[in-house]
Amino acid sequence: MISRGDGDGWTRCAQGHKHWGLYGAAGLLLRHGERILLQHRALWSHHGGTWGVLGGARNSDETAEVAAAREAAEEAGIRPGSYAVAGCYVDDHGGWSYTTVVGLAEEAFAAPLLTAESLAVDWVSVERMYDLPLHPGFAATWEKVREIG
Template identity: 45%
Template sequence: MLHDGNGWSAGPDGARLWGRFGAAGLLAFTPDGRILMQHRAEWTSCPLTWGLPGGARDSHESAEDAALREAEEETGVRAGQVRVLHAEITAGPHPADPERPELAGDWTYTTVFARVPGPLPTDPNAESLALAWVPAEEVPQLDLLPAFRGSWPRVRAVLRRLLAGGGDPGAPGPRG
């Protein structure tokens, strides 16, 4: 059902995380290592920070499908313009919290890595203050969404392997 994933899940240390069935984001990257980054609007969760376009998964969606849908909604980049190479859980799972039974549990965030031929034109929606193709080495200099900052070393290692043509351990087959 479309948008049935909208809602909160339990996170660590009393946090609430968006997405009843988890969340996913698209790490679109160019052959020279630029990444499509989103500057988050003031009204969003973790406002005025930079992260990947993405959002809540719906109950019927794979992480790849959710990331591609959210990227199209937030950036205008369409599934047919990218080649998904790998998907990896980069946060969670966070179990349900018995003290907050109204919140879903088992939340995860999946980063979906997709190659693009070069920087694509973008069309930001209201969730974005800006979209930018940022060189990977400059990403840590941005005011990053805290969870993305925490996952960056792992994400960067996967990106390096993919840029080097080092394969795709354990990922589903290429798409797009």
């Protein structure tokens, strides 16, 4: 079930870009060795049809880690205890930011849930990732977040 929080909505950053998340957004990048868990975004979503991390708008009372965990649970059934947080990367646009929370998973488990926000959720090798149409925000920050953990 997709919940509606007080952070849902469109806003503009100081750079003039339109973003989802009134209080910013956060996503979970899960790693297991040289594989990462990626979401193939539903066609109706912002940048639909691209691959990126599970994530979405932060609510006013959430840290980035809490928001990323909530979004991963809502979108794919990922349990917060199934990974350890290794660090975060903040992509600050001035007045709006996206925080990528990097988690390390002990195993490459199957995502237990698939919602209407996803065409697929799958573990992808870092090598194969470059063959996929990546979400532009994820593609722009990958080289920075890949060093975490």
